[in-house]
Every structure is written in C-alpha cells, then in structure tokens.
Amino acid sequence: MKLSEDQLELLNDKKLKSIINTKWLELSQNNLKTEPQFIRFARECGLPIRGVVSGEPSEFHSLGLLKSDGNLHDTKPTFHPFRLMVLNRLLRSRTQEHCGLLEQASVWNKIVDLAIILEPVFWPSITGLIRFNHFNELSRDKDVLQYKKVAFELLGKLDVDQWKKVHQSIKFDAAKMDDNSELYLLLRLSHWENRSTLKGAIAGSLWLRHIAEVLRLGFEEVHNVRWHQEDYCSGYWGDDARALAYGSVHPLDNQYLAKDNLLRKFGLLSGSRVRWYVEGPTELHAVLAIIPSPAKLNIEVVDLKGNIATEKHNIALKLSDCLSADIELRRFSFITYDKDVSENVRTIKTQVNKGKVCGLVAENNPDFEFANFSLEELIGIAVDLDKSKGHDVTNLMKADWSKVKKGKDFEKVYKHNSETHRSIKGKEWGHALAKFMVANPELHGKTRAFIRQLESAIRAVKVSYELQSKHFQVNPEDLMI
Numbered sequence: 001m002k003l004s005e006d007q008l009e010l011l012n013d014k015k016l017k018s019i020i021n022t023k024w025l026e027l028s029q030n031n032l033k034t035e036p037q038f039i040r041f042a043r044e045c046g047l048p049i050r051g052v053v054s055g056e057p058s059e060f061h062s063l064g065l066l067k068s069d070g071n072l073h074d075t076k077p078t079f080h081p082f083r084l085m086v087l088n089r090l091l092r093s094r095t096q097e098h099c100g101l102l103e104q105a106s107v108w109n110k111i112v113d114l115a116i117i118l119e120p121v122f123w124p125s126i127t128g129l130i131r132f133n134h135f136n137e138l139s140r141d142k143d144v145l146q147y148k149k150v151a152f153e154l155l156g157k158l159d160v161d162q163w164k165k166v167h168q169s170i171k172f173d174a175a176k177m178d179d180n181s182e183l184y185l186l187l188r189l190s191h192w193e194n195r196s197t198l199k200g201a202i203a204g205s206l207w208l209r210h211i212a213e214v215l216r217l218g219f220e221e222v223h224n225v226r227w228h229q230e231d232y233c234s235g236y237w238g239d240d241a242r243a244l245a246y247g248s249v250h251p252l253d254n255q256y257l258a259k260d261n262l263l264r265k266f267g268l269l270s271g272s273r274v275r276w277y278v279e280g281p282t283e284l285h286a287v288l289a290i291i292p293s294p295a296k297l298n299i300e301v302v303d304l305k306g307n308i309a310t311e312k313h314n315i316a317l318k319l320s321d322c323l324s325a326d327i328e329l330r331r332f333s334f335i336t337y338d339k340d341v342s343e344n345v346r347t348i349k350t351q352v353n354k355g356k357v358c359g360l361v362a363e364n365n366p367d368f369e370f371a372n373f374s375l376e377e378l379i380g381i382a383v384d385l386d387k388s389k390g391h392d393v394t395n396l397m398k399a400d401w402s403k404v405k406k407g408k409d410f411e412k413v414y415k416h417n418s419e420t421h422r423s424i425k426g427k428e429w430g431h432a433l434a435k436f437m438v439a440n441p442e443l444h445g446k447t448r449a450f451i452r453q454l455e456s457a458i459r460a461v462k463v464s465y466e467l468q469s470k471h472f473q474v475n476p477e478d479l480m481i
Contacts, residue, residue, distance in 0.1 A: 003107055003162055010157050011110040023147050025070075027120035027140070029131050032070050032078035042087055045204030046177060049091060060090050064102060067109040069116065082112050082119065082211050084204065088173060111166055115214050118155075121148050122217045126210055127192040155222040163219055164227055170212040175233040178205035185231040185246070186262050189255055213252075226250065244464050257466075260330065264462065272300035273461045274359070275326055276334040277319065280305060283336065283368050283450075285430025290438060290454060298461045319347070323356040330465045332359035334457055340366035340406055345479075352476040358469045359460065361479040362453050369407040372437065372448045382414055382424060385432045391419040 003011075033041055035057050042049045042057075050056050060066035061077050066086055068077030086108045093101055121144065124130045132140055175181070178201040187195055187206060195206060209230035216227050229252050232242075242249045245265075247257025263269045276299060278284050284303040287294065294301055304319065326333045335357065337344040351357055364371035369378055379401060383393045399417040404410045414424045441451050460468075472481050 003110070003166070004159070007159055007162055008107065008110060010154065011113060023143055024117065024120065026133050027143060027147055028080075028116075028133070029120055029123040029127070029129075030081050032080055034078055035076065038079045038083070038087075041081060042084060044199050045084060045207060046199075046201035047084075047088055047091055047204060049087070056091070057087065060087070060105075065090055065105040067113070080112075080116050080119075081207065082115050083109075084207055085112055085115075085170060085173065085211055088177075088204070088208070111170075111215075112211070114154075114158075114218075115211050117151055118214045118218045120144065121151065122214045125217070126213055127195075129192055151218075152222050155218050158219075160219060160223050160225055163215065164225075167212050167215050167219075167227055168233075170208055170215075171230055171233045174205040174208035174212070174230070177201045177208065179233070181231040181233060182262065182265070184209060185251060185258065186266065188230070188252065189259050189262065244467050247464075247466055257330075261464070269298050269461075271298065271329075272331055273298035274332045274334055274457050275300045275302060275322070276336070276457055277302045277304055277322070278336055279338050279364070279368060281426045282430040282433070285427040286368075286434040286437075286450065287430075287454065289431040289434035291458075297458060299457055320351060320356065323351055327356060327358065332460045332463070332465065332468070333357050334360045334362075334453070334460070336362045336364060336368075336453055338367040338407075339363045348479065349476050352474050352479065357474050358465065359474070360453070360456055360481065361474050362449065363479070364449065366405070367407040368450070369410060369433070370405070372443065372450045373433070374443065375401060375404060375410075377436065377440075377443075378410055381432050381436050382418070385424075385428065386418055386420065389420075395419075 035051075035055070036053050038057050039049055039051050039055055051058075057066060057079060058077065061068055066079075066083060069080040069083070070078045086105065089108055090101075090105065093104075130140070174184075178184075180202070183202070184206060187198070187202075188209070198206060213230050216229070219225060220227065229250055231251070242251070245261065247261045248254040251258035251261075260269075264273070272295065276287070276294075278287065278301060281303060284301055287301050291297060291299065302322065323333055325331075333356075335348060337348060339345065345363075348357075348361055352361065373381070379396070383396050386393045386396060395417040396414070399413055401410075401413055404413055411424050415421055418424075437448055437451060441447055474481055
C-alpha cells in the first residue's frame, strides 16, 4: 500500500482530526476494544497473535506501529476493530527492520483512519443495523448528514487512482487469509448476526473485505466511480460472465438477484425454479411417476385440466396470471400442450407475444399419447394394465383400432372394449405410460418428446434466468427457442 505525500498530508488535515474529536464517537457503529478484547478479537479472526491480557498490540503501540483510537481512564490504549488490518500486516512483518516498518505502518494506520471516519456513514448498509448512541432516529439522521458533508469534503480531495490501489491491496490481504470469494459473497448477503459470530480465517477475511467496502462506498459516492466489489480480487471477469454468475455485474448493488443466483449455485434454493404447465392428469401423473417429489428438485407441476385456451374458472389461477407470477419471481415457465386443439396454439402465442414466457413451449402432436407412443405401444400398455388388474383382455386385443389417430379416439375404443368400461385417463394410465417410457426411452430411434421435456425441466433448475431471458427467448411465430 502506497500513498503520495500530498495524500498523506490530507489525512493529517486539522479538519480530519476535528471529525474524530467531535461527532465520530457519538455516531460510531463499533465499540472500541480494550487490549484484551482486541487480542481475543484478532485471535478469533485467525491471526497468530501473542498475549492474553496484554501482548503484541500494546508492544506495537509503544513502538509507534499501531495507532490507538482512544484511551481508558488509566491511559491504556483502545482499538477500533478496523485496526485489524494494520495488526495483520504487522504480524506478517515481524522480522522486518523497525525503521522501515515504521514508515509503512504510518501509511497503514492513516488508511484505517479514513475507513474509521467513513464507518458511521456506511457500516449500517453493510450490516443492516444502526446503533443509536443516546440519539433518536431523527436527530441521528441530521447529525449523519452534517458529518457526511465534512467527511465527503475530505474524500473529494483524495486521489481516486491511488485509493483504488489501496482498496485492491486490502482485498489481496483478505484473499491471503481466505480466498473463497463466492463464499464471502454468500456471507456478505446473509444477516449480520450470522457473520458476526464467524471464527477463523474466514472471519478475518470478511472483516478486511468490509473495511475495503467502506472505502469503496465512500469513493463511489463522492467521485461517481465504480470499483470491483470485494468478492473480486484477482483474475479477469468480463461483465457478461459476472452478470451470468450473479445476475449483475455488481452483485451487492442488486442483492436479490445475487442471492438467488448464489443459492442456485450452492444448491440451497427453496421453492420452485421451474413451473411446468401440463394439459391434464395423464401427463401430470406421468411426471410424478418419474419424479415423485418434483418440489425437491425445485420443479412445480401444474395441471391445467385441458383448459389452456378457455382459461375456465376451475383453474386455480388463469394461465396468464400464472405466467405473470413466473416472470415476477424469475421462475422458468414450461408449457406442454396438445396441438389438436387449435385454440391452444393461439392462446400460447398471445402470451409469448406479451413477453410472459421465459422457458420452454413444447407441443404434443397431436396429443400427449401420440406424440410419445406408437399405436401398437399404446395398445400393448393398455392390455398389460388391464391384465395386471385381472381383467379379460380378449376384446381389447380383437378391437378395431385402425381408425385411431388421437388420444380421444383411443380412449373411446378402449372404453368400449375394456371390461372396466371406464376412461383410461388419469393416474394409473399416466404411471403405466411413464413406466414404459423409462424402460424404452426411444421412439423410432429418437428420445421420446416427454423424456426430452423432463430432462430440460431438470436442467433448467441450474440455468441462469438472466442468460435465458436475454438470449434464448421463445419465438412467438413457431414457439421454438
């Protein structure tokens, strides 16, 4: 970490000292730590520090290497938690000559001085908490505004390029302690109560990154710049790559998207990631036969009961409303429909034109049964189903199936010739079809359409919603991606 003489001189400004000596103590969000407390804090952050009641902090302080942030009545020094950054560097430089180290430590302490000055302004946004020191909310807001004005005057005089390098250097220190940048981001997006109880190197790394964040937020606001955030330390991320990974180039600026993408990446998502709309109970139970608990895979299956086009009142929510909810929740919409109902195509195209479908639209031509099975296979499955229930299947096997081209025609012939004389639609039929498809995944040398749709739904759970919505939208003309 290097700063030019003029930058160091600005940090010696009388106005800077006046900030510390007046409102800072009233507005600060962190308690100053006595030496025993600071030693325990440093050890909990993974630093190899010596001492219990007293030790290296007071030794460094007496040598002019570690600045105190106040004194107790017995003149013993106290330390702001941000001095951890200086202490970490001093512990790594134990073998260095005192003379050269004194100059470096002076710079490190001045950098922490600035972070401490900015702490009352930005710490609440980092932790989600505000500590009131004998103030009510209105009076604190007024004091913070006045405090910011003076602090920001100082920031406005500082060199952005030099301080950007300082920010980067602190991130390097953090990465040396713990380089799990995605884990840091996950922790940064969690509640402060969870972060504040961390122990070991990850805790030390997190505190250093928070110090860097305080500095970044100050310079970004005053100088209208954008710096790489604290998860980004080394290597090169293009904007598209970061947006793909976290939903935004600057994930902490859009925390909802960042949380969603990180939870997906870590396999911690709850709720549905994919909502699959199917035409009826046969298709529904075919899905459930292969995936008995789709919710565990973040997939929700909705039975539209054959009412895509009519949107009748017996659907819990109209298709249009469901798709709007999917967009709001950034949830993929999968729609499989029967092509033999012309209104289905018209209705779905209308929704696609309105931009309400991010996901997949797949037709069953002409319907679910005949898009996935040959007539001979369907007859065989129906015969086996009746046999399993002890029914005589002679009439089924002798029936005239020659004019059957659609599922409805198949059902009529079955109902007329089966001993059950009941509809073949529903749970048992869906399970029987699914069982056959699992054992025989191909039709005419190609994977059956339903199996492909099922695989797409499972894969979609891990797909970036932003990437899909930006580059792979459903075409309203042919309903293809």
